[in-house]
Amino acid sequence: MYRTLSWRNIPNARTLFAMVFMAGIGLIISIVALLYLSLHLISTKTNEIDEHRTALSVQGAIQTSVNRVSSLVLDNAVWDDAVREAYRPTLDPDWLYNTWGAGFKINNLYDGTFVLDEHFNVLWGSFQSRPFDEKNLDFFGKGLKALIDQHGRALAGEKNIYAGISQTRTGVAFVGIGLIRPMVGRLQIHDGTRRYLVITRHLNARILSDLGGTFQIDNLHFTPDKINERSMPLHSAAGELVGFLNWQARLPGAQAARAASSDIRQIVVLASALILLFILVSSVGLYKLARGESQARLVARTDWLSHLPNRRALIEALDRVRLRGDTDVKSVVFIDLDGFKDVNDIYGHSVGDDLIVAIAKTLNERVPPGGMLARMGGDEFAMTIGGDDAEAQATAFAVSVLDYLTTPVLLGERTIHIGASIGIASGTLTECNSSELFRRADIAMYHAKMSGKGRITHYDAELNSVRERKLAIENQIRDGLERDEFEVWYQPIIDARSQTMSSVEALVRWPRRPEGPLGPDTFIAIAETSGLIYKLKLGQFVLQRACEDLQPYGELKLSVNISPAQFRDPAFEEKVASVLESTRFPAHRLQLEVTESYVLENPERARMAIANLKALGTAVALDDFGTGYSSIGYLRRFNFDTIKIDKSLAGLVDHDEQAAALVSGTVRIANALGMAVVAEGVETEKQMKLLRLAGCDQLQGFWFSQPMPIESIRALRKVRRC
Numbered sequence: 001m002y003r004t005l006s007w008r009n010i011p012n013a014r015t016l017f018a019m020v021f022m023a024g025i026g027l028i029i030s031i032v033a034l035l036y037l038s039l040h041l042i043s044t045k046t047n048e049i050d051e052h053r054t055a056l057s058v059q060g061a062i063q064t065s066v067n068r069v070s071s072l073v074l075d076n077a078v079w080d081d082a083v084r085e086a087y088r089p090t091l092d093p094d095w096l097y098n099t100w101g102a103g104f105k106i107n108n109l110y111d112g113t114f115v116l117d118e119h120f121n122v123l124w125g126s127f128q129s130r131p132f133d134e135k136n137l138d139f140f141g142k143g144l145k146a147l148i149d150q151h152g153r154a155l156a157g158e159k160n161i162y163a164g165i166s167q168t169r170t171g172v173a174f175v176g177i178g179l180i181r182p183m184v185g186r187l188q189i190h191d192g193t194r195r196y197l198v199i200t201r202h203l204n205a206r207i208l209s210d211l212g213g214t215f216q217i218d219n220l221h222f223t224p225d226k227i228n229e230r231s232m233p234l235h236s237a238a239g240e241l242v243g244f245l246n247w248q249a250r251l252p253g254a255q256a257a258r259a260a261s262s263d264i265r266q267i268v269v270l271a272s273a274l275i276l277l278f279i280l281v282s283s284v285g286l287y288k289l290a291r292g293e294s295q296a297r298l299v300a301r302t303d304w305l306s307h308l309p310n311r312r313a314l315i316e317a318l319d320r321v322r323l324r325g326d327t328d329v330k331s332v333v334f335i336d337l338d339g340f341k342d343v344n345d346i347y348g349h350s351v352g353d354d355l356i357v358a359i360a361k362t363l364n365e366r367v368p369p370g371g372m373l374a375r376m377g378g379d380e381f382a383m384t385i386g387g388d389d390a391e392a393q394a395t396a397f398a399v400s401v402l403d404y405l406t407t408p409v410l411l412g413e414r415t416i417h418i419g420a421s422i423g424i425a426s427g428t429l430t431e432c433n434s435s436e437l438f439r440r441a442d443i444a445m446y447h448a449k450m451s452g453k454g455r456i457t458h459y460d461a462e463l464n465s466v467r468e469r470k471l472a473i474e475n476q477i478r479d480g481l482e483r484d485e486f487e488v489w490y491q492p493i494i495d496a497r498s499q500t501m502s503s504v505e506a507l508v509r510w511p512r513r514p515e516g517p518l519g520p521d522t523f524i525a526i527a528e529t530s531g532l533i534y535k536l537k538l539g540q541f542v543l544q545r546a547c548e549d550l551q552p553y554g555e556l557k558l559s560v561n562i563s564p565a566q567f568r569d570p571a572f573e574e575k576v577a578s579v580l581e582s583t584r585f586p587a588h589r590l591q592l593e594v595t596e597s598y599v600l601e602n603p604e605r606a607r608m609a610i611a612n613l614k615a616l617g618t619a620v621a622l623d624d625f626g627t628g629y630s631s632i633g634y635l636r637r638f639n640f641d642t643i644k645i646d647k648s649l650a651g652l653v654d655h656d657e658q659a660a661a662l663v664s665g666t667v668r669i670a671n672a673l674g675m676a677v678v679a680e681g682v683e684t685e686k687q688m689k690l691l692r693l694a695g696c697d698q699l700q701g702f703w704f705s706q707p708m709p710i711e712s713i714r715a716l717r718k719v720r721r722c
Contacts, residue, residue: 028271035264043256050252051230054217058232058245061211065174069201070163072110073176076100077197078183086115086180086195091124101126112200118192120148141166143236144175155179156194158187164237172234172242173202219248303375305353306360314374314382318434331394331426333383334441335401338419338453340379354411366400368393391426398422398456421449425459443467473526476513481538485512488545489707492716493559493678493700496692501717503557505700506546507707539566540575547585549710559591561623564598573612587617591642595623599638610638625666635673643670647681654686667695
């Protein structure tokens with residue numbers, strides 16, 4: 001019977017078999033030669049690698065010893081009892097010796113402890129449990145002096161512990177130095193007095209033996225001179241060469257080569273069988289690879305959490321349509337969940353993942369026929385659909401999604417409130433590619449979010465112009481900060497009883513913008529949403545300039561608005577303290593104003609920040625009270641010093657009885673809580689009189705004065721006889 005697939009019936013099959021056989025023999029010979037050559041090469045490289053590893057281990061051992069001394073200084077210097085004893089007018093030698101000096105005999109963690117004054121002179125010392133009588137630093141060598149010279153300012157500022165190597169009079173030593181300071185809070189010493197703790201640990205055979213055992217280094221020892229190519233130089237913190245570290249090479253490669261010789265022979269015997277097995281396995285493997293590639297392509301285009309197609313799959317689907325020359329209208333619905341970050345922060349990421357899965361399932365059920373839903377990443381989804389009525393179907397889908405997300409989502413026993421901002425863009429793929437279509441939908445979504453969230457926005461060219469103008473202003477703000485185009489103006493705040501100026505509020509202005517002045521309502525909102533207030537320190541600029549301007553004005557107090565971006569900065573309190581210190585502005589004259597929206601969004605961070613700011617001595621005011629939640633509970637919780645009634649409420653007292661009653665009620669609540677009340681937006685004499693009668697402590701508005709440069713404040717104070 002004729003068998004078409006028989007190898008004997010294939011032309012040149014015998015020749016092919018012979019070639020494969022000869023190739024197999026040649027492969028076996030090549031494998032044998034390669035194995036022995038590789039063994040030699042691996043042996044050599046293993047020795048080199050082990051030598052390099054040992055050198056790194058030696059470096060690590062030295063760094064570990066330096067870090068250990070640094071840790072010892074940290075453990076002993078950052079200690080409330082040490083602060084109490086070290087900053088006494090007269091040191092107690094018995095306490096110092098029993099606490100630090102006796103440590104050499106007890107645990108041998110160090111051999112010398114010394115207390116230095118602010119001029120880095122030795123006030124007290126113990127070396128090897130014996131009193132140390134020298135006052136200068138000659139005993140410690142150049143290394144410690146280099147640490148002090150390089151880090152003296154930082155040491156005095158309580159920032160870090162510094163350690164290194166030094167050639168002392170006794171030998172090579174690991175030395176560390178740090179400021180003696182309390183465990184919590186700042187050092188309450190307001191003059192130049194400082195006490196520093198210095199700890200030394202001299203290099204000896206026992207230390208090297210312990211390091212060698214820990215880091216698996218054979219015969220680690222120290223010599224003053226270089227004895228072979230492996231000798232590693234040891235430098236002090238001053239850069240001087242103090243000696244060399246040496247060790248015994250282990251040559252693991254040669255040992256491994258001898259041990260592997262018998263295994264190599266077995267490998268040679270099995271080489272032929274392995275070649276045949278390899279051919280068989282390769283055939284099976286190629287088959288599995290073909291199947292695996294298909295599965296891998298599916299996985300690469302699927303979101304792991306929601307099991308929806310991902311961004312890549314969605315764009316590739318549109319690109320395939322474009323390549324076919326499809327001229328139908330395509331619509332993209334871009335969905336961004338509002339408040340999803342809060343869900344993660346409050347309930348944890350596992351609940352957030354469950355929420356994504358639940359929303360993805362519901363959204364997928366609402367996709368119109370022919371549409372494709374994908375998770376773009378994070379809390380973003382997108383749906384595409386084509387056809388003559390694509391835009392209408394996309395709009396209907398968006399409305400359905402918005403209706404669904406305006407109601408609470410049930411996750412087990414939890415009820416989660418979340419919303420969405422949705423953008424829709426439509427067009428043919430011949431006039432714009434898929435990336436451009438998604439960009440337009442993203443622009444529309446961004447506009448929906450910036451316009452108040454929980455809404456649907458269709459893309460048009462005007463939206464693109466708005467975004468381009470926003471990006472242009474962002475760049476102009478960045479350049480304006482570098483070119484000093486901004487100024488700080490001040491609006492007086494008037495004492496309601498005496499009608500005199502008691503304070504001013506700092507307000508940023510942009511008068512020197514090359515394209516023309518821009519109102520603060522425009523550029524501050526852009527700076528806030530783009531992060532420039534934090535990243536480029538626009539808020540920090542206002543605080544710094546205002547403190548500098550108002551510093552000479554005696555008792556006149558200063559109010560500065562703090563943006564949410566600044567308030568979110570973990571280092572904000574430190575930056576305020578730095579400004580007060582650099583400008584010498586009294587903390588009790590500064591009041592920082594925060595909005596209630598951010599306080600409620602981030603209550604724990606707000607509570608901690610307000611407590612830290614008040615600890616500096618500054619006052620904290622709640623700005624725009626009456627425009628949001630206005631809860632008595634959080635007024636008590638956050639302990640504000642002042643409430644500023646927003647002009648949208650204070651400006652209605654002369655013709656709205658309900659507004660007047662709300663203002664009076666707010667004043668009574670504030671008085672009960674021990675808070676002052678400032679009414680903003682006073683524009684008429686009648687408003688001023690009514691707000692005074694309501695009990696407001698201070699008034700602010702155009703009735704008294706518009707914002708003005710600092711030069712005009714002096715004249716206005718004289719007119720009002722402040």
